[in-house]
Amino acid sequence: MDKYIDLPALGQVLLASVVGGIGLVALFAIGLRGLSAAQDDGHNSGYLVAGSSFAVVLTGIALGLYALLAA
Amino acid sequence: MDGNTVLLVTVVATALAFDFTNGFHDTANAMAASIVTGALKPKVAVALSGILNFVGAFLSLSVAATIAKGIVDSSTITLTVVFAGLIGGITWNLLTWYLGLPSSSSHALIGGVVGAAFIAGGVEAVLVDGLIAKVLIPAVLAPLVAIAIAAAGTWLTFRITAGVSARVRDRGFKIGQIGSASLLSLAHGTNDAQKTMGIITLALIANGTQSESAATPFWVVLSCAVAMGLGTYLGGWRVIRTLGKGLVEIEPAQGFTANGSSTAVILASTHFGFPLSTTQVCTGAIIGSGVGKGAAEVRWPLVGRMAGAWLITLPAAALVGAVSFALADGIGGAAGVVAVALLASAFIASIYHRSRRSSVDATNVNEDWTDYGVGPSGPAPMPVLETVLEDVS
Secondary structure, three states: OOOOOOHHHHHHHHHHHHHHHHHHHHHHHHHHHHHHHHHOOOOOHHHHHHHHHHHHHHHHHHHHHHHHHOO | OOHHHHHHHHHHHHHHHHHHHHHHHHHHHHHHHHHHHOOOOHHHHHHHHHHHHHHHHHHOOOOOOOOOOOOEOHHHOOHHHHHHHHHHHHHHHHHHHHOOOOOOHHHHHHHHHHHHHHHHHOHHHEOHHHHHHHHHHHHHHHHHHHHHHHHHHHHHHHHHOOOOOHHHHHHHHHHHHHHHHHHHHHHHHHHHHHHHHHHHHHHHHHOOOOOOOOOOOHHHHHHHHHHHHHHHHHOOHHHHHHHHHHOEOOOHHHHHHHHHHHHHHHHHHHHHOOOOOHHHHHHHHHHHHHHHHOHHHEOHHHHHHHHHHHHHHHHHHHHHHHHHHHHHHHHOHHHHHHHHHHHHHHHHHHHHHHHHHHOOOOOOOOOOOEOOEOOOOOOOOOOOHHHHHHHHO
């Protein structure tokens, strides 16, 4: 099995994919939810949620790109 | 111009042609979802993708002549083998484009090279272990990983935004789509342009024009970037249609999630050195985003047909590669390569000509999907494999 699959590399790919592919995506969704709570329901705290979520997403993307390109 | 130079020039030109077909075949991967949901206008989408693919090509620093390393015995690799492999790859890319089926350009290329090497060097030339480890196993794992991650992401996204107003949801995810599709185009450029750069470098080394340890010349990087960017801009509308409307009728939330997962998987795999096909990852993600909403969202028969095409990619391209090599080698030298190149051009012209009959472009890519069709008021139905075989026989 080891001969055919680089298991450590696969594990790293899976981890990075879950964080980026699910984590950041979900964060963006949370941001949208905050935005909707603020704009449609008047809960101004929603803007804070939205702002911080989007900020984390952008940071995550920047970090990811840096990690890739600096290699 | 001596025979050797003609040979080299033909091989480099063929490699760039392959890069071009890779470009338009893969536009769909990044942009299909955005075009179909209206996040981006068709022409804008392909222009954006073209530019980002072009930029991405320059960002990949670790270029190496590795496309066939570990898969084919390197002593078998001559200019003619490389050429025949490229012909195999181009032919398969064009055929699957004509049928509107997303398919892996890398597998087509590898298949072509394997086929040619097999004829050139016999069974020993093909390193089966490498083939299994670097091509076959990733081919199974890549779509599965992509489907799983996209499905989970989509399910989560829908749960999280359940109470969100349609206005915010639509607008928000469409903007998100532009971002994620752009990233995906960048990732694709970084990943895929390398392959052709590697092939051209390989050809230069095999020809003795360059030593093995030298860095890839800038003109190689530039020409590959241009070929890929142009191909992307031309847009494989037929494939875009299948990926964006055929497999799953995509909503902005799904498009965003699918693109996001694909980007993450592709960037991660490039970084950690685990080879994956960008097409298979992107297609898997689209399917996953359908599953995440509900398995009934996916047109499974079309998935089946596509999976079938994926299964035969390697052998089919290998066959063409083998035949191309046999022909080119049989005639011998530069003349053989040029002769096969001319034959291939004739094939390309005929496929293009046929495709005009059921043309898909920026204006009708978003028409309602009917199995194999463009809708009652659209042009003639898209070809099905069965009817193509009928026509040919």
